[in-house]
Amino acid sequence: MPMRLKTPMPPLDGVTEWLNAEPDFEAVKGKPLLVYFWAASCHICHENMPKIQAWREEFVPKGLNMIAIHCPRMKSDTDVEKVKAAIEEYGIVEPCGVDNKHLVKKAFDNDLWPAYFIFDSEGLLKRRAAGNAGLSMLEPILEKMFE
Numbered sequence: 001m002p003m004r005l006k007t008p009m010p011p012l013d014g015v016t017e018w019l020n021a022e023p024d025f026e027a028v029k030g031k032p033l034l035v036y037f038w039a040a041s042c043h044i045c046h047e048n049m050p051k052i053q054a055w056r057e058e059f060v061p062k063g064l065n066m067i068a069i070h071c072p073r074m075k076s077d078t079d080v081e082k083v084k085a086a087i088e089e090y091g092i093v094e095p096c097g098v099d100n101k102h103l104v105k106k107a108f109d110n111d112l113w114p115a116y117f118i119f120d121s122e123g124l125l126k127r128r129a130a131g132n133a134g135l136s137m138l139e140p141i142l143e144k145m146f147e
Helices: 043-062 080-090 103-107 134-145
Strands: 017-019 033-038 065-070 096-098 115-119 125-130
Touching (some): 125 134
Antiparallel strands (some): 017 096, 033 115
8 A cells, every 4th residue: 555645754764776876864853854765777768857857956955865775677777787777877966875675665564666755844754656656746745845
């Protein structure tokens, strides 16, 4: 069953490696957070990256934090060098956790790529969305949070 609204953010203990940087969880406390799942082999994930970059430019200065979770869809996605190349290609600059064992995916009750989870300043799930239309469902939530 998917995570319900107002559920606290699960721990990211299943991350086997952090790329770009480790998140500063103390700095994230009391601020909204977008956690998004993606995979190097996911074409919809790639197509949505420009929108994620636009949100980074618009909402991070207003207080949004972002964490990417790379969760492999197929065996070739477990190659960390391939993930690093995709991070470079798609301009991912926030901390990116590698979830090669699908433990974070399981903690978030997530079976989709891409998947997006917005947590409010109290660390509670405000909205989740996935797939091609997922970003359009989240944008009004973010705009309202940062009016």
